Amino acid sequence: MNAGPDPTPNLDMVLITGMSGSGKSVALHALEDAGYYCVDNLPPELLLPFVALEKQHGASKVAIAMDVRSATSLPLVPLQLAQMQEQGVAVQSIFLDASTDTLVRRYSETRRLHPLSRRDDSDQHRALVDAIDEERELLGDMREYAHVIDTSMIRASQLQGYVKALISSPVTQLTLVFESFAFKRGVPVDADYVFDVRMLPNPHYEPELRHLTGKDETVVNYLQGHAEVGDMFRHIEQFLAHWLQALARDHRSYVTVAIGCTGGQHRSVYLVEQLARAFSPHWVTLKRHRELDAAL
Numbered sequence: 001m002n003a004g005p006d007p008t009p010n011l012d013m014v015l016i017t018g019m020s021g022s023g024k025s026v027a028l029h030a031l032e033d034a035g036y037y038c039v040d041n042l043p044p045e046l047l048l049p050f051v052a053l054e055k056q057h058g059a060s061k062v063a064i065a066m067d068v069r070s071a072t073s074l075p076l077v078p079l080q081l082a083q084m085q086e087q088g089v090a091v092q093s094i095f096l097d098a099s100t101d102t103l104v105r106r107y108s109e110t111r112r113l114h115p116l117s118r119r120d121d122s123d124q125h126r127a128l129v130d131a132i133d134e135e136r137e138l139l140g141d142m143r144e145y146a147h148v149i150d151t152s153m154i155r156a157s158q159l160q161g162y163v164k165a166l167i168s169s170p171v172t173q174l175t176l177v178f179e180s181f182a183f184k185r186g187v188p189v190d191a192d193y194v195f196d197v198r199m200l201p202n203p204h205y206e207p208e209l210r211h212l213t214g215k216d217e218t219v220v221n222y223l224q225g226h227a228e229v230g231d232m233f234r235h236i237e238q239f240l241a242h243w244l245q246a247l248a249r250d251h252r253s254y255v256t257v258a259i260g261c262t263g264g265q266h267r268s269v270y271l272v273e274q275l276a277r278a279f280s281p282h283w284v285t286l287k288r289h290r291e292l293d294a295a296l
Helices: 024-033 044-056 074-086 100-110 124-138 140-144 156-167 217-224 227-249 267-279 290-294
Strands: 011-018 037-040 061-065 089-097 147-150 175-182 193-196 254-261 284-289
Touching: 011 024, 011 044, 011 074, 011 140, 024 037, 024 061, 024 089, 024 156, 044 061, 044 074, 074 089, 074 140, 089 140, 089 156, 100 124, 124 140, 147 156, 147 254, 156 284, 156 290, 175 267, 175 290, 193 227, 217 227, 217 267, 227 254, 227 267, 254 267, 267 284, 284 290
Parallel strands: 011 061, 011 089, 037 061, 089 147, 175 254, 175 284, 193 254
Antiparallel strands: none
């Protein structure tokens, strides 16, 4: 009698994909530091044989990076990931993204050639933008199956921290990611839901609170003293509480909720802290403070 696949994962695998120049090498270094055996630019045709070999060798943690250089074979990957999960492999897929302007700047600074660029093009800037647009289209399906991290506004050390936090979360449960940000620095492209809280009272205009953050007790007390802040918290909480079970049933692994204010220091930070505290007893919950983390 066939007992079926072992439901207990015996190998942790992290798949890193994303836009060229978005930080895949940084993410791989973070995983290597966390004890993962890392392979860069593995052709998709070799994914299943490689994982089978690592299981045979008794490996417990592997990380693999794939990029647009394997574009013709990438459509194979979603089915391969499903097969590995059936075989007891705990799979986490992370997609690194960044705005086109950010990617153009990074390529201009490093003077590297994009994998899809042509050296003989007379307008190199236009060629680079076209290559990035083509890459986005080619990787669109991979993005749909992964947790997206927007690296446009974060430093390498922040990305390493985000990756390490993600791999510490159980892969069998939906993970809820709360992220504060400043609208003046752009909306995170990795957000599933974005809430604008700039209409709430701003501690920035209180001289004794300006240098503090939404984590500090005096700022917390100030914001809790305004009824509209409590209303905003309850409305976001009720919306998420209503829809999270449906998202989990839809086999979502991650849901990123971005809370934005003007400077990303007070109101958005406070609400991320409060929402994470409210949901952590029931869901795997992570916190990110894009602007505060960048200052560390």
